[in-house]
Amino acid sequence: MQSQQIRTDLALEAHESIGDTSSRIHGIDVEEKNYEEDQVFVTTVSVTTKNAAKTLGKPMGTYITIEAPALDEPDEESHREVSTHLSSIVKELIPNFEKEQSILVIGLGNRDVTADSLGPHVIDNLCITRHIIMEYGTAAYDKSKMHSVSSLAPGVMAQNGMETAEIIRGVVEQTSPDVLIVIDSLAARTLHRLNRTIQITDTGIHPGSGVGNHRNALTKESLGVPVIAIGIPTVVDAATIVWDALDDFSNKSDHSIDLHMLQASYDNTLLKELNNMYVTGKDVDAIIKRLSYTVSEALNMTFDDI
Secondary structure (H helix, E strand, O other), rough: OOOOOOOOHHHHHHHHHHHHHHOOOOOOEEEEEEEHOOEEEEEEEOOOHHHHHHHHHOOOEEEEEEEOHHHHOOOOOHHHHHHHHHHHHHHHHHHOOOOOOOEEEEEEEOOOOOOOOOOHEEEEHOOHHHHHHHHHOOHHOOOOOOOEEEHHHHHHHHHHHHHHHHHHHHHHHHHHOOOOEEEEEEOOHHHHHOOOOOEEEOOOOOOOOOOOOOOOOOHHHHOOOEEEEEEEEEEHHHHHHHHHHHHHHHHOOOOOHHHHHHHHHHHHHHHHHOOOOOOOOOOHHHHHHHHHHHHHHHHHHHOOOO
């Protein structure tokens, strides 16, 4: 229906935007699992060819999406179930997980902008072990082996004048981690996925791409180590909300709207200006706090299980 650019960081939404033709595109495989007892729905989109990657607008790799409506509610039990599912997925994506590894967790985002502060808040709640292991060994934790975990919240260019990729590249060169796990806030295409969806991918991350603010990519190719990205959509494009509302109104009321006519005059309407605006929930501060605990708990469970 829409002719304007649909901005989303979620591969699942990019796949849905293609429509029925996506099932006929070689190189795009979709697997769905419904965990009804936990109210968790997991979709895996695998992009295996360059043509499929171009069509989807996403790099080749695996994109796993956890959809859980309870993420938007202050229900600790439900959040714990989501953490368990997230932990199992991260274990599968970390290469050679059963071996001791040095894992660097990066919390992207601006701590002073609530909707963009997921990454730094996750870092605040992690169990960091690298410095203790370096000083006293794994015996300090009464274990024979364990992962060495370190973290970094590099901030944004407006705060420090440096590209995030530059900072991370320097830390990687000095500390030589075996794998990076990058946490970031994402942009969604639809309201029902706002704060209720977690995307995990082995393709790395392109900070700011969902809101049109492209920065240097954080990938295995650019950093030299595997990069696992975990993101939660905390904002949605304001223009898409209006288009969806008009479409829904047209379908459900007796007063149909000629959306094609609106598209023809789209460039001269307020809708175009809305492309520069992003919407989040009014209680986003409380939501970010809950979500950061959910993600950090999943990571702590993951790193402790060896």
